[in-house]
Amino acid sequence: MEQNIVDKIKVNPDYQELVKKRTAFSIKLTIAMLVVYFGFILTIAFDPAALAVPISEDSVTTIGIPIGMAVIVFAFILTGIYTKRANGEFDDLANKIKESIKDS
Amino acid sequence: MLNRIFLFLILGSIAVFASGTIEGEIQKQALNIPAIVMFVIFVGATLGITYWAAKRTKSAKDFYTAGGGITGFQNGMAIAGDYMSAASFLGISGLVYLKGYDGLIYSIGFLVGWPLILFIIAEPLRNLGKYTFADVASYRLRQTPIRTLAAFGSIATVILYLIAQMVGSGKLIQLLFGLQYEVAVILVGVLMILYVTFGGMLATTWVQIIKAFLLLSGATFMAIAVMAHYDFSFGALFAHATELKGVEIMSPGGLVSDPVSAISLAVALMFGTAGLPHILMRFFTVGNAKEARKSVFFATGFIGYFYILTFIIGFGAIVMVYKNPEYLDLAKQAISGGYPILGGNNMAAIHLSHAVGGDFFLGFISAVAFATILAVVSGLTLAGASAISHDLYASVFKKGQVDGLKEMRVSKIATVVLGIVAIIMGIAFEKQNIAFVVGLAFAIAASANFPVLLLSMYWKRLTTRGAVIGGSLGLATAVLLVILGPIVWVQILGNAEAIFPYKYPALFSVTVAFIGIWFFSVTDKSESAKEEMEAFEAQYIRSQTGIGAEGASEH
Incomplete structure (x- = not known):
């Protein structure tokens, strides 16, 4: 990439918006995933008995089972949320930036 | 010429199985016609695809990335096919069978790396790279040292992973057909070499897609069959399972007994997934960042669904296989007591397929498990061969002064060599626990590949010196700690006590890598x-916008 294009994109408000929004969004979702997963794994490490509580009195099923399943579903939902926004809003911004350098 | 080779192979594999069943009778294995028929159909179909793909694989770009024209959905399926290995299917369902809840903990760890790949890695990777992740890591750094390091990280990961797959395949075929372990491993190696050398990424991708479809269908059927026995009540299934194995299978057990092991395993699985060369390579097969994102979305869905199925399958095996005289290994029981099953715990899912669907379904699942191994080893070998041809040969030895066809030829030679190495290692590692060999591959991917890749994308102050020293330290630490740890030092080398007490070194080795990279970069x-x-800015703009990124080639 030539330096003049770099300089031009750098000051493009669309580019700045894209980077700012996407970075914030990625960080938020990453933290959400880390908190949920490490919350789960650290519970297992420090207090495994917490997950061994039965879901009801006469049941052998522990709350650890639905919680574990929920972590899997949560991971999938997060990828859906990111993909939807990035393939719409972020790609639109990226396309606007591409258009802006075509004019020059 | 190609035609004749394929015909020969199809006939050859039939002959091998025919002879295998004779030996099988000696070992008192029932002649499993459905398994053989379905396996031969799969091999025939995939060799057909390879033949089709071979005619379309003309350039290096075709060979490494299938021309870059795979769609997001197809790639998601192929990624799932690449990731749902025999170790996942047999190992995790075997772990659930053995320890219940611990198997779920393990599989969740394997899944949670995927969202992070999407949020952090997929897009810049697609926008900056061409064939291998080393393209990205070396984008603004010095080619020779960075690519050498990345190639070593890739090859180490690939070979370890290959060992796990080869061992799984050998045992599986041995159990199912009574075929000699060595013969089975050689058969897998030869088929994989054919797929990759002739069909490149295109054949590999379609083998993975077909396999993912077959595996998900087969596992779905098994899970439904298990649940149908209990009127689709998890409570009833778990109640029966705990009657047989005790209530402790419903809660966390010994897999992660202390906080350090827990975090270390989590780090290895999360960051390791994002550092697997055969997975990263898949992102270059799609046309743009949009398709790359869709790939991860679909892959995460398929993989997550699959892990839920393996959990049900593991419990299904507890209620239907455990203590079932049909699957009991009497010889082993006479020595060690308990209720060992034929072929070991990793065969729990295979026995369950027989319990729910008889010989026919056992045949189907056996063929699927075998297809799984073939698909995964093909992807691995292609990634390893690319590291050798694209990173080491073309970029390091030839300094980029080489034409694509020559590079492709080197890649094919590397494929054959890796295939032979895989066969030898598969035979040498016959007795190891396959799930933990994969753990080791993840530790190296997390400690050497991932930190360098991540920081090369996002950290402006990363320098060649920092990346090389830090990445090497991470790699060395991971390998050293594994050698000194309980599995190698105690179980394999027979020492009384491990020097490094933890099974999973990633927490330490990843930390060493990041600190090393940071320190040797800022002091450079x-x-x-x-x-x-200074070159970071231009790279960052390309990684964020895709301006200047590799597009799909026209076909």
Whole structure:
């Protein structure tokens, strides 16, 4: 990439918006995933008995089972949320930036 | 010429199985016609695809990335096919069978790396790279040292992973057909070499897609069959399972007994997934960042669904296989007591397929498990061969002065060599626990590949010196700690006590890598380090916008 294009994109408000929004969004979702997963794994490490509580009195099923399943579903939902926004809003911004350098 | 080779192979594999069943009778294995028929159909179909793909694989780009024209959905399926290995299917369902809840903990760890790949890695990777992740890591850094390091990280990961797959395949075929372990491993190696050398990424991708479809269908059927026995009540299934194995299978057990092991395993699985060369390579097969994102979305869905199925399958095996005289290994029971099953715990899912669907379904699942192994080893070998041809040969030895066809030829030679290495290692590692060999591959991917890749994308001050020293330290630490740890030092080398007490070294080795990279980058005051930092801006713009990125080739 030539330096003049770099300089031009750098000051493009669309580019700045894209980077700012996407970075914030990625960080938020990453933290959400880390908190949920490490919350789960650290519970297992420090207090495994917490997950061994039965879901009801006469049941052998522990709350650890639905919680574990929920972590899997949560991971999938997060990828859906990111993909939807990035393939719409972020790609639109990226396309606007591409258009802006075509004019020059 | 190609035609004749394929015909020969199809006939050859039939002959091998025919002879295998004779031996099988000696070992008192029932002649499993459905398994053989379905396996031969799969091999025939995939060799057909390979033949089709071979005619379309003309350039290096075709060979490495299938021309870059795979769609997001197809790639998601192929990624799932690449990731749902025999170790996942047999190992995790075997772990659930053995320890219940611990198997779920393990599989969740394997899944949670995927969202992170999407949020952090997929897009810049697609926008900056061409064939291998080393393209990205070396984008603004010095080619020779960075690519050498990345190639070593890739090859180490690939070979370890290959060992796990080969061992799984050998045992599986041995159990199902009574075929000699060595013969089975050689058969897998030869088929994989054919797929990759002739069909490249295109054949590999379609083998993975077909396999993912078959595996998900088969596992779905098994899970439904298990649940149908209990009127689709998890409570009833778990109640029966705990009657047989005790209530402790419903809660966390010994897999992660202390906080350090827990975090270390989590780090290895999360960051390791994002550092697997055969997975990263898949992102270059799609046309743009949009398709790359869709790939991860679909892959995460398929993989997550699959892990839920393996959990049900593991419990299904507890209620239907455990203590079932049909699957009991009497010889082993006479020595060690308990209720060992034929072929060991990793065969729990295979026995369950027989319990729910008889010989026919056992045949189907056996063929699927075998297809799984073939698909995964093909992807691995292609990634390993690319590291050798694209990173080491073309970029390091030839300094980029080589034409694509020559590079492709080297890649094919590397494929054959890796295939032979895989066969030898598969035979040598016959007795190891396959799930933990994969753990080791993840530790190296997390400690050497991932930190360098991540920081090369996002950290302006990263320099060649920092990346090389830090990445090497991470790699060395991971390998050393594994050798000194309980599995190698105690179980394999027979020492009384491990020098490094934890099974999973990633927490330490990843930390060492990041600190090493940071320290040797910030203290790098050389002129080239300054240039590397200045080049960051242009790289970052490309990684964020895709301007200047590799597109799909036209077909």
